[in-house]
Amino acid sequence: MSRGPDAGRGEGTRAVHLPAPAPFSQQPFSVPVYRAASFAFDSAQEFADVMADPARGYSYGRVDNPTSDAFAAAVADLEGARLPYEVKAQAFASGMAAITGALTPFLRAGARVVAPASAYGTTSALLTGLFARFGVDVALVDIEDLAAVRAAVAGLRGGGSGEGAALLFAETIANPTLVVADLPALAGIAHDAGALLLVDSTFASPAVCRPLEHGADLVVHAATKYLGGHSDATGGVVVGRPELMAGVRADRILTGAMLAPDEAFLLRRGLETLPLRVERQCASACELAAAVRRHPAVRRVDYPGLPEHPSHEVATRLFDRGASGTRYGGCVTITPNGGRGAGLALCDALRLGRVASSLGGTHTVVSHAATTTHRQLDAAGLAAAGIDAGAVRFSVGLEDAADVVADVLQALDTLRGR
Numbered sequence: 001m002s003r004g005p006d007a008g009r010g011e012g013t014r015a016v017h018l019p020a021p022a023p024f025s026q027q028p029f030s031v032p033v034y035r036a037a038s039f040a041f042d043s044a045q046e047f048a049d050v051m052a053d054p055a056r057g058y059s060y061g062r063v064d065n066p067t068s069d070a071f072a073a074a075v076a077d078l079e080g081a082r083l084p085y086e087v088k089a090q091a092f093a094s095g096m097a098a099i100t101g102a103l104t105p106f107l108r109a110g111a112r113v114v115a116p117a118s119a120y121g122t123t124s125a126l127l128t129g130l131f132a133r134f135g136v137d138v139a140l141v142d143i144e145d146l147a148a149v150r151a152a153v154a155g156l157r158g159g160g161s162g163e164g165a166a167l168l169f170a171e172t173i174a175n176p177t178l179v180v181a182d183l184p185a186l187a188g189i190a191h192d193a194g195a196l197l198l199v200d201s202t203f204a205s206p207a208v209c210r211p212l213e214h215g216a217d218l219v220v221h222a223a224t225k226y227l228g229g230h231s232d233a234t235g236g237v238v239v240g241r242p243e244l245m246a247g248v249r250a251d252r253i254l255t256g257a258m259l260a261p262d263e264a265f266l267l268r269r270g271l272e273t274l275p276l277r278v279e280r281q282c283a284s285a286c287e288l289a290a291a292v293r294r295h296p297a298v299r300r301v302d303y304p305g306l307p308e309h310p311s312h313e314v315a316t317r318l319f320d321r322g323a324s325g326t327r328y329g330g331c332v333t334i335t336p337n338g339g340r341g342a343g344l345a346l347c348d349a350l351r352l353g354r355v356a357s358s359l360g361g362t363h364t365v366v367s368h369a370a371t372t373t374h375r376q377l378d379a380a381g382l383a384a385a386g387i388d389a390g391a392v393r394f395s396v397g398l399e400d401a402a403d404v405v406a407d408v409l410q411a412l413d414t415l416r417g418r
């Protein structure tokens with residue numbers, strides 16, 4: 001024990017200066033939760049050295065934390081495993097904090113960002129609400145229409161100072177249409193214009209697709225979803241080349257968007273089972289899509305694994321193959337006949353699947369897009385985004401596939417005659 005209390009000191013002093021184990025070099029199996037807002041130094045000079053060069057140690061919880069750094073490094077390892085160049089990652093308090101953190105270093109007043117009209121609702125609101133307020137020029141496009149993307153990107157500007165790349169933003173798999181972005185084509189368009197390609201890969205996870213391998217410059221995740229995988233921790237992460245990540249880290253320190261160590265512990269533990277979970281979720285999602293597609297109550301099934309899905313070819317080209325074939329993702333969108341009312345009724349008729357926000361966890365959960373994730377859109381907006389008013393997004397969990405399929409079939413049966 002080091003630095004124990006000196007005899008004769010008062011109880012308050014003794015309580016604060018409790019004995020603590022001396023640092024030891026043995027590695028525990030897991031990375032412990034370093035629940036520390038501050039780190040002590042042996043000398044004022046050591047403190048000064050770490051402030052001058054943070055690579056030399058830890059100083060303050062908002063700046064760095066061993067548990068949070070371990071989570072970020074693990075994601076960098078998974079996203080960058082097959083790259084010929086080094087990548088780094090920074091951990092954030094949520095997916096939205098990570099998206100914000102991936103944007104601020106590269107945008108300034110007058111700069112343009114091109115993003116999908118179908119982007120995650122809060123991402124759209126962040127761009128068209130918050131960033132637009134600071135003078136960023138936001139162009140929303142149909143990301144499947146490469147000519148439209150190219151035209152919008154042609155207008156990219158770095159902004160006020162003239163330097164600084166502007167951004168093309170994409171999502172590997174869009175919600176709820178599950179359209180897959182043609183990442184190599186988008187990277188080509190962005191790079192031709194001197195811009196960066198930033199990809200939100202939350203719906204894919206690195207067990208399905210690693211966008212950096214397909215030309216993306218930066219990848220973000222809502223770690224809350226597949227990476228953590230148990231619906232018990234909120235977090236985010238940004239991954240990219242070290243020269244891009246330096247700015248991401250600097251802005252993350254300024255905005256105070258650091259991932260807390262308790263969350264980091266859970267998210268990192270989740271990563272250990274990511275390939276196993278995602279393999280099973282993809283296989284079950286495939287079974288579900290195939291089983292419901294000819295049900296008489298069903299108008300449409302969106303799943304990139306179905307040959308009729310508009311992204312089937314792109315997904316087959318970009319996504320990993322696992323033990324049971326190409327991993328087309330763990331989400332399936334089922335649109336029953338009968339519009340909004342039928343979509344809500346389908347959710348309510350489930351006995352195993354739960355109505356809940358979030359996705360990528362152990363439980364099968366559903367959300368009705370028009371009243372939840374895409375509630376900001378009116379009828380015309382839904383049509384423009386290719387979303388039927390009845391669309392229900394299923395995030396398939398780790399239950400037995402036969403039980404998930406049986407549950408959805410019995411729920412669809414209750415809709416017949418609507």
Ligand SMILES: *Cc1c(COP(=O)(O)O)cnc(C)c1O
Pocket residue numbers: 094095096097120122123171200202203222223224225234235236
């Ligand atoms: C959930 C989600 C986010 C936001 O993540 P939070 O952790 O909720 O902030 C961003 N993008 C996508 C695609 C998501 O599903």
